[in-house]
Amino acid sequence: MDKDFAFRLKTARVAREMSQAQLADLVGRDKSAISLLESGKRGASVEFVARLAKALSVREDWLAFEKGDMISQEERAELERPADIFTPKLIPGNELVGDQRDLPVYAAAKGGDGHVIITFDPISYMKMPAVLQGVKGGYGLLLSGESMVPAYRPGETALVNPNLPPMRDEDVILYHTSEMDENEAIIKRLVGYNDREWMLEQYNPHKEFKEFRADWPVCHRVVGKYNTR
Known part of the structure; x- marks a missing residue:
């Protein structure tokens, strides 16, 4: 994991409209464990990162190391709008x-x-x-x-x-x-x-x-x- 793991974890949780308590229930921990992870005061094992990624429906490599996209290509395809609908042209x-x-x-x-x-x-x-x-x-x-x-x-x-x-x-x-x-x-x-x-x-x-x-x-x-x- 890198130093921005805490930020990515919180970003993914908020994107899924989950509370810290809800995420904790899904991974078998208490709310304080999630709070410590999101504050950067505690790290997570490879196995626990995998459980978090599964609970949040995000890619494990993205959550741990910010490699690739947050979600899979299949899920992204479901979320993206048809090409003939207006989407602003944006600078990365x-x-x-x-x-x-x-x-x-x-x-x-x-x-x-x-x-x-x-x-x-x-x-x-x-x-x-x-x-x-x-x-x-x-x-x-x-x-x-x-x-x-x-x-x-x-x-x-x-x-x-x-x-x-x-x-x-x-x-x-x-x-x-x-x-x-x-x-x-x-x-x-x-x-x-x-x-x-x-x-x-x-x-x-x-x-x-x-x-x-x-x-x-x-x-x-x-x-x-x-x-x-």
């Missing part, structure tokens, strides 16, 4: 770690119906935040609109990890291509989802509503923000 974030301004930032201009229009040509680059170090395709989105105030204000930059799966009670950006052939997005709180619909929440004005997944097929997770105020 794992090549941009350092002190340079390497994180691409895209602009979100106001559109109709609370949507924003995205142009996937970077308007600027910012220093890579720790939360996106090593993340393929990580990017920033300069926000406009006030539907998510006070969580997100116009002029702030959302930090986005496009590789994490949808997760309830997390902020997400949903994308589609409009009838005008424009790349549109909405940033909302993901309350829940099923095979057909996203259940969403916005704050200003407060409301909960649903969107069809077929209409908004691309979902990226917001993992932080830069506050410009």
Whole structure:
């Protein structure tokens, strides 16, 4: 294992929407054992890493040494969208770690119906935040609109990890291509989802509503923000 094992373990657990206690039950340990592993205060044997990987449905080599992808090619194929559905063109974030301004930032201009229009040509680059170090395709989105105030204000930059799966009670950006052939997005709180619909929440004005997944097929997770105020 390398020094980033603890981070990968927590990333995989959160991606599977598991608590530390739930993971501990699956591998026959108590919650404190998982907590110590995720804090980096304790290592794990090869055999125990294999059990963790199986419980989290991730590849053992990735969990132990970050070799290859987190999930198998078969599972990735099931998660990926069809090629004819819009997916943003993103710059691989794992090549941009350092002190340079390497994180691409895209602009979100106001559109109709609370949507924003995205142009996937970077308007600027910012220093890579720790939360996106090593993340393929990580990017920033300069926000406009006030539907998510006070969580997100116009002029702030959302930090986005496009590789994490949808997760309830997390902020997400949903994308589609409009009838005008424009790349549109909405940033909302993901309350829940099923095979057909996203259940969403916005704050200003407060409301909960649903969107069809077929209409908004691309979902990226917001993992932080830069506050410009």
